[in-house]
Amino acid sequence: MLKILHLSDIHMGSGFSHGRINPITGLNTRLEDFVDTLSVCIDRALADPVDLVIFGGDAFPDATPPPYVQEAFAGQFRRLVDAEIPTVLLVGNHDQHSQGQGGASLNIYRTLGVPGFVVGDRLMTHHIQTRNGKVQVITLPWLTRSTLMTRQETEGLALAEVNQLLTERLQVVIEGEIRRLDPNVPTVLLAHLMADNATLGAERYLAVGKGFTLPLSLLTRPCFDYVALGHVHRHQNLNKSNDPPVIYPGSIERVDFSEEKEDKGYVMIELEKGNVHWEFCPLPVRTFCTIEVDVSKADDPQAAILKAIAKHDIQDAVVRLIYKLRSEQMDVIDSASLHTALSPAHTYTIQAELVSQLARPRIPELNASSSIDPMEALKTYLQNREDLKDISASMLEAAQQLLAVDS
Ligand SMILES: [Mn+2]
Incomplete structure (x- = not known):
């Protein structure tokens, strides 16, 4: 059995507006919070001890953190080096520099040749020897449209089409990695991405906002024993069948108020080929x-x-x-x-x-909870607006035409 600690989205150095300067250290208290929380994760890795630590990306708010923030991060991960625990650092979107390739803030660990440290800034399989046997870790960093496509290929394409093209390309590349896997060695896919539960289909791409959303089917391959994700800050398992588990551990600290109600933590994994057990471990973070x-x-x-x-x-x-x-x-x-x-x-x-006294009270028939046909909604609205009486007929007609075009 291999023991693995999976954590993600550290974002060290963010949320300073929620802190204050500690007069004793001169540091922002939110940096101290993030360091303390990270140290709890590393404490656990050392205490067990685990055989491997995998980090799902987004170490800092951007690729060029100030040296004292970079040092605070390194000071914690350094403890894994001392304990000879192999560690994989994946490059998230926040770790990518707009200039050049890869993750500027994390590549330093490779440049320095930190023993046992692997930086995942491209799609590839790492064969890692741990104290309790081998493990294969496929790293899939955050993808941008330039990763697998040229500018010429994507020119003139809608975002949905680019997303589809990228998914198809990625499928081929992942297939290539899968074919070269040793089927007897436990395998982890470590990826920084936005995944969804939908099966592959064009309708899905309409919901795409900024960045890419990849279909869950790309990840739930039987050759993976555990799919370790980063990017989404709320902890969740995307694969209801748990075969394999597809896990976002979430961020380790609350980055902003949108995470007010979320539990924060990391994931402990026990893994052997064809058998995995995982557990979310909550962290004591600031309210x-x-x-x-x-x-x-x-x-x-x-x-x-x-x-x-x-x-x-x-x-x-x-x-x-x-x-x-x-x-x-x-x-x-x-x-x-x-x-x-x-x-x-x-x-x-x-x-x-x-509270403005002038605000018109909402039309009761049009409350947000009732689902109502757009034409019905417009009719109801116009019936309540005496001042629009003269143009209501032409407004309805125009709306009808718009809806016809849309469908
Ligand atoms: Mn991210």
Whole structure:
């Protein structure tokens, strides 16, 4: 049995706006948080000890982190070198430099010849000898349209078509790697990408936003014992059948408020050929807390805000207070006492939003939860707008034409 620790999306050096300067160290407290959390992962790798550590990409917010951030990262991974634990560092989109190839911030480990360290900045298979046997790790770094295609090939193509072309190319290249695998050695695919659950089909490409989305079927190959992903910050297993597991461990720390409700952690894997067991291990990370309160109808808005704050445990948390009020209520807000109430937080922001008295109440028939035909919606809307009476007929006609073109 091989023991592997899989972590991803460290993003060390990001989220400084949620921290403050530690007067003792002179460092941003969020950098210290990220280093502490990473050190918990490395502690676990050393304590078990694991046979291999795989990192799914996005080490820093960009490819050129300041030296003290780079050093904080290296200081933790260095402990794996000392313990002679082989480590694979995959290049994510944030690690790629706009100039030149590959991951500038991670390539230094290869350039220095750090013992046992492998940098995955291209699609290839690494044959790694661990204390408990061999393992094959296929690295698939973040792909851009220039990775597998020339500019001439993609010129004039819609993004969906580029995505399809890239998927087809990638399939061929992965096939080539698969054919050269030793079928008796446990195999891990380590990839930084956006995967989806849909089967291969053109409709899928319409949902593509920025960057590429790759079909899950590309990853769920029986020759892979475990598919280790990076990129998505929320932990999840994409493959319901778990054969093989297709795992995003998620980020190790909350990068911003969008991750407020997510558990953060890493994944421990026990692996032998044809048999895998994995477990998500939560990390003790700093709490983020949004306090949102509408006091526009409150008789005592100040008391209502303080009451909302008191409902939350904000000790040492990163807090944002958002309160909505009417403009004439502004004078009765005592901001000094709000600051006092929020002072147990690690850091906090206060955002006041004015509720406009002029805003038209929504048309009740058109609430977001009811699914309604676009033409019906427009008709309902026009029936509620006396001022548009004269042009409502031509608006409906125009809408009809637009919908006909669309379908
Ligand atoms: Mn990423």
